[in-house]
Amino acid sequence: MRILQALPALYSGGVERGTVEFASDLVKRGHESFVVSKGGPMAEQLRGQGSTHIFMPIHRKSPTSFGQILPMRRLLLELKPDVIHVRSRMPAWIIHLALRSMAPHQRPAVVSTFHGMYSVNPYSAIMTRADHLIAVSRCVREYVLDNYPVPEHKLTVIQRGVDINAFRQRELSPQWLQRWFRQYPQLAGKKVIMMPGRISRWKGQMDFLAMMAKLVRHRPDCHGIIVGGTEPGKERFLEQLERERSRLELTDKVSFLGQRNDMTTLYLLADVVCHMSTKPEPFGRTVTEALASGTPVAGYNRGGAAETLQACFQAGLVTPDDTTAFAETVLRLLDSGKSAIEIPHRFHLEAQTESTLKIYEQVLERRQLQQ
Known part of the structure; x- marks a missing residue:
C-alpha cells in the first residue's frame, strides 16, 4: 500500500515518535511510506529509514492554514495514496477540504487516530469524519463514544506500540x-x-x-x-x-x-x-x-x-x-x-502495525464494494 501520514510537525513527543516508528515498520514490510508535516528534527530520521517527508505548513490552528488546501489537493492528486492517516485536527481539516474538491473515485481512504481526549467542539469533530477511527486506549474510546455520534463498529482501540x-x-x-x-x-x-x-x-x-x-x-x-x-x-x-x-x-x-x-x-x-x-x-x-x-x-x-x-x-x-x-x-x-x-503483545510495535494495516485493508475493501 501507499500510505500518507499527516501531523503538524516532527519535533518531539509521543505522537511524533510513534509516527516515525510506524513509518519505519511500514517500509520494512514493503509498503510505501509518506509523511506530510511542517518538519522538524525527526524528519531526517524519517528519511533515513526509507520514508518520504513532504514539507507543508499544516500545523497552525489558524485560518491562514486553509491556504494549504489547494497545495494539499495537488499533492494528493500527484501522490495517489491508498490511505491517508490523519493524526491531528488541523491537518485533518486541510485534508478533508482538499478531498471535497476531488472526484469520489480519486479520493483515498481516510483513517484518523484520536491520540488524546480533545475538547468537544466542531473543530475536534473533524477527527470523526474519517472512514475509520482509532483510539490509543480504552479511556479514549469511551471519551469519543460519550461525546460524538460515532458508531461503535467504526472505532477500534489500538494501543501505541513500542519497539x-x-x-x-x-x-x-x-x-x-x-x-x-x-x-x-x-x-x-x-x-x-x-x-x-x-x-x-x-x-x-x-x-x-x-x-x-x-x-x-x-x-x-x-x-x-x-x-x-x-x-x-x-x-x-x-x-x-x-x-x-x-x-x-x-x-x-x-x-x-x-x-x-x-x-x-x-x-x-x-x-x-x-x-x-x-x-x-x-x-x-x-x-x-x-x-x-x-x-x-x-x-x-x-x-x-x-x-x-x-x-x-x-x-x-x-x-x-x-x-x-x-x-x-x-x-x-x-x-x-x-x-x-x-x-x-498488543503493546509491541509490530502488533500496532499489524492491527493498523488490518484497518487499512478493511476500509479499502468497504470502499471498493461501495464503488
Whole structure:
C-alpha cells in the first residue's frame, strides 16, 4: 500500500515518535511510506529509514492554514495514496477540504487516530469524519463514544506500540556512565527516581516533588531526576517548581535535566520511573518504555497509563493524587529491585502495525464494494 501520514510537525513527543516508528515498520514490510508535516528534527530520521517527508505548513490552528488546501489537493492528486492517516485536527481539516474538491473515485481512504481526549467542539469533530477511527486506549474510546455520534463498529482501540527490543537489549556503557557522573556527581551511589515528561502543570511535577520530600525521609540515598524540556510559555511554571524544590529542602535531592536524547539509557539507569499526571492521560508511552527496559514504574491509577500498568505491572498502581501512598509504593519497588517484566503483545510495535494495516485493508475493501 501507499500510505500518507499527516501531523503538524516532527519535533518531539509521543505522537511524533510513534509516527516515525510506524513509518519505519511500514517500509520494512514493503509498503510505501509518506509523511506530510511542517518538519522538524525527526524528519531526517524519517528519511533515513526509507520514508518520504513532504514539507507543508499544516500545523497552525489558524485560518491562514486553509491556504494549504489547494497545495494539499495537488499533492494528493500527484501522490495517489491508498490511505491517508490523519493524526491531528488541523491537518485533518486541510485534508478533508482538499478531498471535497476531488472526484469520489480519486479520493483515498481516510483513517484518523484520536491520540488524546480533545475538547468537544466542531473543530475536534473533524477527527470523526474519517472512514475509520482509532483510539490509543480504552479511556479514549469511551471519551469519543460519550461525546460524538460515532458508531461503535467504526472505532477500534489500538494501543501505541513500542519497539521492545530497542529498550530491552541494551546495557549501560562504561563510557556513558563516566560522562554521566562527571555531569551529575550528586547522583553517585544514589537510587535514581525518574520523572519523565515535558514541563507542564498537568504532567505532575509538583506531585513528584511532594512525593520525593516524603520518600527521602525514609531513604536519604534516593535522588530524583525530572527529565523533560520546557515548552515556550511554560518557563514560569519551571520557576515555580524550582521554588517549591527549595521550599521542600530538596535542592540537593532533585535535579532538573531538561530535554534529553538518551532516554533509552536513562530508563536503564533509573531504579524507579514515576508517572503522576494530574488528569487522565490518553496513553502513557513512558510507562511502556520503562517497563520494556525492566525498570519498575509507579503510576496513578487513571487514564491510559493505568491501562498499561494494569496489563503489565499491577504492583505499580497508586491511588490518584495520594503522594504518601506513592512514596510507599516507590519504597516497596526499590526493595523489590529490577526484574524481567512481561509486556503483552498488543503493546509491541509490530502488533500496532499489524492491527493498523488490518484497518487499512478493511476500509479499502468497504470502499471498493461501495464503488
